[in-house]
Amino acid sequence: SVRAVVPVMEGGKVIAIVSAGETVTNVVASLAPRIPFVIGAAALLVIVGSAGAFVARRFVSRVTGAMRPSELSRMVSYYESVLHSVREGLILADDSGRIVLYNDEAAELLDLPPAAGDAQPVEVSELGLPPTIAALIEGGGRAVEESHIAGHRVLVLNQEPATPPGGSSRRPVGTLMTLRDRTEVQRLSGELESVRTLSDALRSQTHEYANRLHTVVSLLELGRTKDAIDLIAQQVELSQSLADDVVGAINEPALAALLLGKAAQASERGVELRLDIDEHLAPSALGPSDLVSVVGNLVDNAMDAAAGGSAPPWVRVTLTTNDALDCLELTVADSGRGVEHAIDDRIFSRGFSTKPADATGRGFGLAVVRQVLENHGGSIELLQASGTEFRARWPVAKKVGS
Incomplete structure (x- = not known):
């Protein structure tokens, strides 16, 4: 049997x-x-526990x-x-x-705060990104080797849908x-363009003087010594007059040489x-290379347009100091x-041109000009006129430190 015994107490007994x-x-x-x-x-x-564990394991495994x-x-x-x-x-x-994450290099290029490992998705508008880059991220479109300006930097962007492993049939997550x-590449490209512009101008000048x-x-x-002397005197007078006007006004030798060369090039083309x-002129905030790039590209485009226009x-x-x-x-x-008018907003876009492409490509001159000017606090605009007229402005040298 199973028993239980309990004492009954009274007064401790x-x-x-x-x-x-x-x-x-x-x-x-x-x-x-x-x-x-x-x-x-x-x-x-x-059974229920085993089934629950199996389902949980399948879910976690997936x-x-x-x-x-x-x-x-x-x-x-x-x-990481x-x-x-x-x-x-x-x-x-x-x-x-919304931006889920970015790495250290992106933070440096776009001047973003350091990325946090547990950061929550952030709206693009909260990060202060350049407008063109922000619009590209928010739009979610595909981009291939697009150039964008971010502060003083030139960035090349690519954007593709982020698809999880398992094939293209899966829905992109972002x-x-x-x-x-x-x-730096763009700077070297600008310098190369400047050298090319100068070399073309010098080639035209050499051809002109050779003739x-x-x-x-x-x-x-032919024994016509007097005629030869008169021709030399006439050409020297014209060349010296132009050289005196240009060199006397411009305190940058590279720009003066460029304009003299462009004068010979224009004469060769009948312009x-x-x-x-x-x-x-007041000293320029642009360096010699940038000056040659800006002026050379604008004058080259103008001569191409004039040669194909009306006679x-x-x-x-016109180069002046705006006091x-x-x-x-x-x-x-x-x-x-x-x-x-339909293409006014596109002419400064990289790769866009109204002229047929050649072996070196087209549509980079005006884009380079705008980039150089904006990097130095300047600007360029298209003025509506009977032909084509561009106006570019940039600070004088004393504004560099401010």
Whole structure:
């Protein structure tokens, strides 16, 4: 039997004992009907728990790619290392156009705060990105090797849909943008363009003087010495007059040489080049290379337009000091057909041109000019006129430090 004995106390003394008991046979008889229920409930709990564990494991396996916690931890560490070590800026945005993460290089290129590992998605408008880059991220469109200005930097951007592993049939989760700094390359490209412009001008000048020299030699061989002397005197007077006007007004030898060369180039192409330069121009904030790039590209475009326009073709170059705005002002006009209103906003875009492409490509001159000017606090605009007229402004040298 199973018994329990309890003493009865009074005044601290045991006055009686109560004993109760039950035989084992009766206990077994009472519990026997309940055993199947207990076993069934336990079995059901085991089955439900096993099913729940199986479903949970399938879900976790699908989410984590069947990787164990240690493997997940190692993978996250590797990905973080790659993300912050790569020398290209990376920006991942979700399908709502919010920025999910970016690496250290992107933060440096776009002047963003350091990326936090547990940061929540951020609206693009909260980060102060350049308008063109912000619009590209929010739009979620595809971009291939697009150039954008971010402060003083020139960035080349690519953007593609961010698709999870498993094939292109899976729905993209957002977009991935890569950024590369091309400021130094662009600077070298501008210098190369400046050298090319100068070399073309010098080539035209050499060709012009070669023609005159051949004429003088022929006159001497024919015994017409006086005519040869008169031709030399006339050409020297014209050249010296132009050189005196240009060199006397411009205190930058490279720019003076460029304009003299362009005068010879214009004469070779049958275009009248009119130069109107203020005496004693203020010093320019642009360096020699940038000056040659800006003036050379604008004059080249103007001569191309004038040559294809109505006769007589002409190009007018005006360079003055704007005392009211404390800047230098360059105006380049031509007798060409002008620019259609429909493309006014596109002519400064990289790669856009109204002229057929050649071996070196087209559509970079005006883009380079605008970039150079904006990098130095200047500007350029298209003025509506009978032909084409551009006006460029940039600070004088004393504004460099301010």
